[in-house]
Amino acid sequence: MFNPARARLLQEKLAEQVVFRDDFPPVSLVAGLDVSYFRTSGAFCGVAVVAVLRYPSLTLVEYAYHVEEAPVPYIPGLLAYREAPILLKAYAKLSHDPDLLLVDGHGATHPRGLGIASHIGVVLDKPSIGVAKKLLTGTVEEHQGVKYVVVNGVRAGIVIEEPGRKKLYVSTGHRVSPRTAYLLVTRMRKPRAGLPEPIRVADSLSRELARKLRGSRCPEPG
C-alpha cells in the first residue's frame, strides 16, 4: 500500500543523487514525456507517451506509449509516484536511446528537491529537464536579468517569460544546469507554441490516445 510519509523519505534520499552541473554528450535525440487520463468505472486510467525527436530539427523520430491504471492518487509533491511508473513502462518500449529527457512537471524546484523530472532522470541516470506551467514551491529571485526559482537556498530553476506567451518554469532534472535547461527549452519552443516541441508532441499524442480509449477497460498494473 502507498505510504506518503515513506514516499517523502525516499525522495529525500534520491535527491542526494541529483547532479546540477551539465554532464551530457552532444544532443541529437530529445524525448518529451507526458501523461493524460480518462475516467473509468472506479479509477483514472493513465496514458503515458514518450516522443523522441531529432535535435535541432525537432522532427518526430518515434514514440511509444503505455496504458495503465493510476497506482496512487495525485498528491502535491508526490506526482512521480502516480506518473513515473507508467512513463517508465512506455520508455522501455522505445527502440531509440534519447540523449536528453524533457518531462512535464518540476525537477529540482520541488519541496524536497526531487520533482518527477529529477526522479526519472536519477532512476534512468539520464540527463533531464523539468518543464512546468505553474510554480510548486520556492521564490523567484532576479539576478542580472535572470529570474531564478530558489528552493531551500538553491537556484534550482529559471522562469521563461516572453511577451505574449505562457510563462514556463524550467528546472534541473538531472545532469543539466538551470541555465542550460533554460537555453535548451528556449531553443525547442517553436515560434508561437507554449510548450517546447518534444513535450507538446507527447501531450498531443497522449490526449488523442486517451480520447480514443475512453470507454474501454483499463489495464491494471502488474
Add this chain to the structure above:
DNA sequence: GCGACAG
C-alpha cells in the same frame, strides 16, 4: 491552526 499545492 491556516493557506498553498506540478499533473
Add this chain to the structure above:
DNA sequence: ATCTTGTCGC
C-alpha cells in the same frame, strides 16, 4: 489531469 460549447482572435 479531467469535466465541457461556444466563441473571440490571429
